[in-house]
Amino acid sequence: MELEIKNLTKQYNKGKIGLADFSVSIGKGILGLLGPNGAGKSTLLKIIASISKPTGGTIFVNGENIIKNPNAIRKILGYLPQDFGVYPNLNAYEFLTYMAALKGIGGHGLKKRIEILLDGVNLTADAKRPIGSYSGGMKQRVGIAQALLNDPKVLIFDEPTVGLDPEERVRFRQLISEMANNAIVILSSHIVSDIETIADEVAIMKNGMLIDKGSPAAITKKMEGKVFETSIPHAELDGFRSKHLVTDMSKQPDHINLRYISDTSHGNANIKGVNPGLEDAYLYLTQKQY
Numbered sequence: 537m538e539l540e541i542k543n544l545t546k547q548y549n550k551g552k553i554g555l556a557d558f559s560v561s562i563g564k565g566i567l568g569l570l571g572p573n574g575a576g577k578s579t580l581l582k583i584i585a586s587i588s589k590p591t592g593g594t595i596f597v598n599g600e601n602i603i604k605n606p607n608a609i610r611k612i613l614g615y616l617p618q619d620f621g622v623y624p625n626l627n628a629y630e631f632l633t634y635m636a637a638l639k640g641i642g643g644h645g646l647k648k649r650i651e652i653l654l655d656g657v658n659l660t661a662d663a664k665r666p667i668g669s670y671s672g673g674m675k676q677r678v679g680i681a682q683a684l685l686n687d688p689k690v691l692i693f694d695e696p697t698v699g700l701d702p703e704e705r706v707r708f709r710q711l712i713s714e715m716a717n718n719a720i721v722i723l724s725s726h727i728v729s730d731i732e733t734i735a736d737e738v739a740i741m742k743n744g745m746l747i748d749k750g751s752p753a754a755i756t757k758k759m760e761g762k763v764f765e766t767s768i769p770h771a772e773l774d775g776f777r778s779k780h781l782v783t784d785m786s787k788q789p790d791h792i793n794l795r796y797i798s799d800t801s802h803g804n805a806n807i808k809g810v811n812p813g814l815e816d817a818y819l820y821l822t823q824k825q826y
């Protein structure tokens with residue numbers, strides 16, 4: 537299973553750029569798509585899901601051009617859009633049955649499949665009450681379940697963890713990790729910690745471009761020797777920030793503890809080199825000028 541994205545471009549009306557010559561090759565497993573607001577994540581995912589057309593470039597799935605032949609992806613796709621809408625009067629069971637009908641899924645195995653999915657997203661106890669009465673996190677879990685209905689080979693989640701509480705996030709990770717043994721799973725987020733523990737690979741986007749791709753460990757390793765911690769008086773914060781990229785800070789009554797990125801340690805006893813994390817790498821890569 538391989539998704540080959542080649543020179544993908546999306547130019548919206550009035551010259552707005554969604555994607556700029558974006559190329560990447562995606563194999564089985566979980567790819568985390570990270571990027572700040574407006575980086576082009578949703579644009580990319582909509583084009584892969586064949587609900588938006590690029591202005592240039594191609595996507596091949598197992599050698600088939602899905603821009604020319606969208607049906608080749610639609611039948612193997614599960615998709616949770618960012619703005620997933622539900623029918624408030626239907627209950628979760630009815631909604632999943634309806635979505636299955638739209639996707640052409642039926643047969644005597646359907647009832648069992650829906651029950652397994654409802655259990656997987658922890659909605660069995662609430663499956664018979666209207667979705668309109670659900671919390672945001674519960675609606676999101678209905679959206680996750682509908683994406684899994686057809687046992688997809690390509691699974692796309694646009695900001696799936698929005699609205700999920702910590703326990704639900706753990707459950708989501710387990711569900712997706714099981715799916716990923718047999719499928720290409722792409723999930724987007726602008727929250728590094730949501731991606732770090734689950735993704736086999738991470739692709740970092742900015743301004744419609746791919747700026748790095750690799751395992752979380754490989755991307756993080758590039759920051760070795762560049763991340764430091766120190767503490768400074770409050771009055772020096774603005775000056776410090778104008779010189780260094782601060783990736784974390786905690787304000788204390790008489791000083792500020794900072795974590796920051798620099799090419800040198802400046803040999804100061806008050807400065808300590810620390811192990812980098814993916815968050816440091818992400819902030820460094822997305823704030824660097826290209």
Ligand SMILES: Nc1ncnc2c1ncn2[C@@H]1O[C@H](COP(=O)(O)OP(=O)(O)OP(=O)(O)O)[C@@H](O)[C@H]1O
Binds near residue numbers: 548575
């Ligand atoms: N329908 C549209 N018309 C015009 N410009 C658009 C449209 N959709 C997206 N854009 C622009 O394309 C760029 C990429 O947007 P996109 O929504 O893909 O980013 P994103 O990484 O998903 O961001 P977010 O995390 O905020 O959803 C942005 O500059 C955005 O303003």
